[in-house]
Amino acid sequence: MFAYLEGDLTHKSPSLLYLLAGGIGYEVNITLQTFSKIxxxxxxxxxxxxxxxxxxxxxYGFADEQERTTFRLLLGISGVGAATARIILSSLTPEELExxxxxxxxxxxxxxxxxGAKTAQRIILELKGKLFNKKNTGTISLPVHNTTTEDALIALVNLGIARTAAETAIRKIKDAATLSVEELIKQALRAL
Incomplete structure (x- = not known):
C-alpha cells in the first residue's frame, strides 16, 4: 500500500518511531539496524x-529496500511472523543473514x-538461493556447495514433497548430473 514514507522524525526509540509526513503522524515499527542508520x-x-x-x-519501516525485501522473505516462512522477522533483522544485518x-x-x-534449531533450519532451507547481495561489489554471494541435484531437492521439498520421497525420486533418474535443474525436477515429479 505504501512504498515508502518521507518526513520529519518527531519521536525515535530503538524499536519505534513517529514520522510526520503530509500532516499525518505515522507510528512505525523499526529494527535496530534501521535505528542505527537514522x-x-x-x-x-x-x-x-x-x-x-x-x-x-x-x-514497519526500513532504512533501505534490501532490509525490507529480506523482512518480506522472512514473513513467507512458516513459523516466522513479523515480530520474529524484526528480531532477526535487529540481530543480524541482511548481509549477515545472507x-x-x-x-x-x-x-x-x-x-x-x-x-530454535528447527526454525533456523527452516529459514536456511527456504531462503537458500533467494538472498543476494544487492550492492554493486562485483561479486554475488551464491549458495556454497550446491549442486544441480541439491538445488532440485530443495525445490521439490519447497513444493511440499517429503524429503525422503524427493531423494528417492532423484536417485531413480539416470544421468541426473548431466540434466538441468528444471529437467531434473520434471523427471523427479514424474518418478514420484
Missing part, C-alpha cells in the same frame, strides 16, 4: 511494509532470541 537524522525516508491483522494495522543462509550456519540463527 538515529541522528531529523528527516528520513523509510521503506515500509503494512501488515493488516484482524485487530490492527501495523506499519552469509548464514549461504553457509548453512544454523548456529548463527539460533543465537537470535526465539529462534
Amino acid at each position: 538515529q541522528h537524522l531529523e528527516k528520513c525516508r523509510l521503506y515500509t511494509h503494512l501488515q493488516i491483522r484482524e485487530d490492527a494495522w501495523v506499519l 552469509r548464514a543462509v549461504a553457509q548453512e550456519d544454523s548456529i548463527a540463527l539460533e543465537r537470535v532470541k526465539g529462534i
